[in-house]
Amino acid sequence: MNTDASFRFERTVDPNTVIWALKRAALLIKEVAGGNISSEIIDLYPKPIEHFTIDFSV
Numbered sequence: 001m002n003t004d005a006s007f008r009f010e011r012t013v014d015p016n017t018v019i020w021a022l023k024r025a026a027l028l029i030k031e032v033a034g035g036n037i038s039s040e041i042i043d044l045y046p047k048p049i050e051h052f053t054i055d056f057s058v
Helices: 004-010 015-033
Strands: none
Touching: none
């Protein structure tokens, strides 16, 4: 199934940034449109992705 989300994740968008983006979007909705944050975030991602490091020398 082709969706906007599948298109982004096919291009290696870091799944670990989704929670940050969700929190930011909720905050903007609250501030701009007067919305409410109704619950905590529940992350049901089946297998967490480890953060990676890149070693380099200057």
